[in-house]
Amino acid sequence: MRILIISCLFILFQANLAAQNKAYTEVLLLMGSRFEITAVSANENKAREAIQKGINEIKRIEKLISSWDENSQTSAIRKSAGIRPVKVDQELFNLIRRSKKISDLTHGAFDISYASMDKIWKFDGSMKEMPDSAAVAASVSKINYKNIILNAENTTVYLKNKGMKIGFGAIGKGYAANKALGIMSKLGLDGALVNASGDLISWGKDEGGKSWKIGISNPKQKDQIFSWLNIDETAIVTSGNYEKFVTINGERFSHIIDPRTGYPVKGLSSVSIICPNAELADALATSVFVLGKEAGLKLINNLKGIECILVTDDQKMMTSDNLKLEYHNKK
Incomplete structure (x- = not known):
């Protein structure tokens, strides 16, 4: 009976802690993209301070890797x-x-x-x-x-050659998200999340003390959630071709270009990569887009601890072999 009472008190104590926690979020433009930075804590000052340190880290990285800053x-x-x-x-x-x-x-x-x-x-x-x-x-x-x-x-x-350039547009935001979250996770928070325009990485728990959960939209009805994905201390990076494109003679060409050919890629409209590292997920999302659904899926299935969700141009969803999604029919 004594053990039962202690266990019940512990559960009540944990529930009370979770109830006191709150998620604080700041949204701002960094690295030319929209960043959402969230800190979970019962102490607002601690949360705000952690968010600011995350922002400062992203600004530092931007200065380091910027290709438009002539002094970088x-x-x-x-x-x-x-x-x-x-x-x-x-x-x-x-x-x-x-x-x-x-x-x-x-x-x-x-x-x-x-x-x-x-x-x-x-x-x-x-x-x-x-x-x-x-x-x-x-x-x-x-x-x-x-x-x-x-x-x-x-x-x-x-x-090696004159005229060559390097740019970090397909990996930089993921790297910045990694670094910012790494700093925030050491500041006494209960949870944190950084979303860099689709490059998202989480740590700890949400304000309810539960794993972070991300809704995956239905490829045929984008205003509805098709499935849920728990991303407990995980990164999920999504790239899509549905916002930037050009139509020529009735044919649509996406802004994602194969660096080996110079032509826009075809076959996929959305790629989501799930793995513990936002930098790697960022780079692989672009890679899978370029490789296409068959070669892209083969690559991800051969990488341990990395999963993907693909949506084809004809709006069919495909997933890597070991990905577990929580499906439901709610609207």
Whole structure:
């Protein structure tokens, strides 16, 4: 009886703690994207302080990897392409090294030297006809991750050919989300979540003391939840081609371009990657889009601890082999 009473008191105590917790969220523009940063705590000051430290970390990373900041190390690498190696911080060096490993894994479907591509595809409504095939070929001629030469001893980065550039648009937000959440998780919170325009990573529990739960929209009725996914201390990154595209002669072309060919990819309209690391999930979401549904699913099924949800152009949903979704029929 004594054990039962103690157990009941413990449950009541835990329930009371959960009831006191509250989720505090700030929404702002960082890295050119919409970020939502959430902290769960019974102490509002602690939550607000954690959010601000997360924001400061994202700003720090933006300054480090920014390609539009002429004073950034990334810009220095571009300016010295074909001329000389550039010494960089160990953090940036490691990010570039990891990016090259993902390029190897995906056979070039992911490539941070995609930034070398000339902007011949325009998705602002001004493009009315297909670009010349020679122009497309020329636009990707400088893209090749193998020409990013790294020297680990000197922490230098050298772009082998003049005109080469690197950019972190397909991995940077995931990396920033990782780093921000890593800092917030050490500040005495009960839970935290960073959502960088679809690059989402969670830690701890939500304000009710439960695992974070994300709704997956029905591919045929996007205003309805098709299934639920628990992301307890997990990242989920979603990329879609439904917001930026161009229509030429009745044919739709997405803004996601295969860096190996220079042409927009086809076959998928949405890719969601689920794994513990937002940086990796970010890069793999782009990679699977480029690889297509068959090769993309094969890649994910061969990677331990990583799952995916794909929606094809004809709005069919496909998932990796080991993904467990909580299906329901509620509207």
